[in-house]
Amino acid sequence: MPVNIAYETKIEHISILDEHGNFDAGMGEGLIPNDDLVAMYKHMMTCRHLDEIAFKLQRSGRMGTYPENRGQEVPSLAAAYVLEKKDWLVTCYRENAGLFWRGLPMEKVLLHWMGDERGNHIDECNVTPLAIAIGSQMLHATGLAWSSKYKKDGAIACTFFGDGATSEGDFHEAANFAANLDLPVVFVCQNNGWAISTPTKLECSAPTVAQRGIAYGMDCVQVDGNDMFAMVKVVRDAVKNARDNNRPTFIEALTYRLGDHTTADDASRYRDVEELEMWKKRDPMIRIRNYLEKLGLWSQEQEDEHLKVAAQTVSEVVKRAEGIDAPSATDFFDSMYTDMPKQLKLQRQTMRTSSLGQDPSQIPVQAPASEGVVQ
């Protein structure tokens, strides 16, 4: 019997502006108008400054655990730049740059990490709240894309997750649903090499994470995730494929978190200094700045000037996040259901009493019955 090849494929790696400043004009020319790139660079500066301040807020006890975004600004910002207003951006928790570009007020993310659910109440734009349980959000994005297809409103959903999340069953179920039901989803895996302390090779022993998409019959591509031009190109292609053909795409964006996993982590326990130093040279902000300076679109003066603007912006954001009224002690009852069940109402009213306080008629007369009743 002859041996035939049943299926053969290849994974492309896309790079347009590399860490040495080499620019592929053939693919990159006209991809991002200069003004837009300047605006994106400024946005990244502001986001990076917010990241530094957020870290300090945690260290000084003014905020809870926080995951630094530093180094991973490009993938989500590129996606947010490409998406239309009606589209959904469904992220994990290291995509501040994209969320803020979409219009999510920065103080909402700070509120989230300050332990306040009001940071998750989002009316401003089509983004979902930060997803803390790894991999849970990809199915929601798939469902949101499905709802858009059903309603024929032309919107698509773009979802973000890490390399570790591709080990979760929910990733595979989301990919399978999206591909088999022809749903307009863009899956973006930010492969930063580490799932807390677990290296990517323990999550995926294939040469690329991108090829996981092949098993589901969807287009897949690997891209330099610290290259704004390449990211914009692959997301734009994927969004077009979703919008025009209802087909999902899997994008593996190679990037790196320059900080620890969160403020509760110490990456020096598992990462080599050499690796970190190598990736510091690949910092996406360095290469955009060099590119802009070469074209005469950016200067040290502008850098200094915008740093002041960023500091002012972030200072106001922190003021708003810290200045919000304290939540009421009964808030966690109030949106448990859209209509509060009677038993829950009773618990709310008597939250400072024992359970017997919920039916004062059962309490013997000598015991105080009404203390702690909340109106």
Added chain:
Amino acid sequence: MANLTLVQAINLALIQEMEKDDRVLLLGEDIGLNGGVFRATEGLFQRFGADRVVDTPLAESGIMGTAIGLAMGGLRPIPEIQFEGFMGPAFDQLTNQCARTNTRTRGGLTCPLTLRVPVGGGIHAPELHSDSPEAIYTHTPGLKIVMPSSPYDAKGLLISAIRDPNPVIFFEPKRIYRAFREEVPEDEYTVPIGEARVVCEGEELTMVSWGATVIQCMNAIEASGKNIELIDLRTINPFDMDTVAKSVNKTGRCVIVHEAPKTCGLGAEIAAGIMEHCFLQLEAPVQRVCGFDTIMPYYKLELDYLPDAERIGKAIHETLVY
């Protein structure tokens, strides 16, 4: 009026709500051309098309998780999990995601979906096709849970569930899918979530049950010849403590019957509620006739596990003579 079985009443409710509201769509395994393994969605694929009755890949977390996205997107999805034993893979999406959506966004996003799941034993089914996990989900704040025991209630409760802006688990007791028929109005009507039904009034003893065991309770009451009040809870969460307390304050005695394991079953919560609301009126300890703290046995022994009229009759007698 039509004389319908419980599964036919479910089918009718689905048809009527799908005709009324374009946002309603069904998703699940084998629910399309096949009409569902219990035929609850019989004919709906032909009637409403493949966009509204969607056969999905075989993946319960996928069904649950995409249903959440559909609901967030403004639709009213009705996902089906084929048997309660297969809810395990969907547990994370159901409890950690779906149930929390409204409160963790402080009302910014809601998750109005109705999860339909056949539940309970008594049909000689294979392993993991006969369990009663309602207490597990009752312990998850944010979900509403209903379980009808009659065709009339099945239709009315399902319509209420579909229209409810919160996620609702609609448990369908498979043992009585086709056990009997009942007059069910053609016109739409709702049975409110959170309200129990007094099946029969009585003065000597209160019995509380839900789902298929309501029928066993009726048989036991008839055999006892006693004047017993039977309450069909209908809604498991939030359950109607007012109706239970009112009845027990009248009778002073209570027997709770359910298929699920005894420890931390809903009977425990009801008994504790009775302590809080009826202690001074109690004439006897509250009794529970339940499944046991074992797995649901394979079907050769399932009738030894399930509460039957004989066991219930003993509890009635002991509680009355106490």
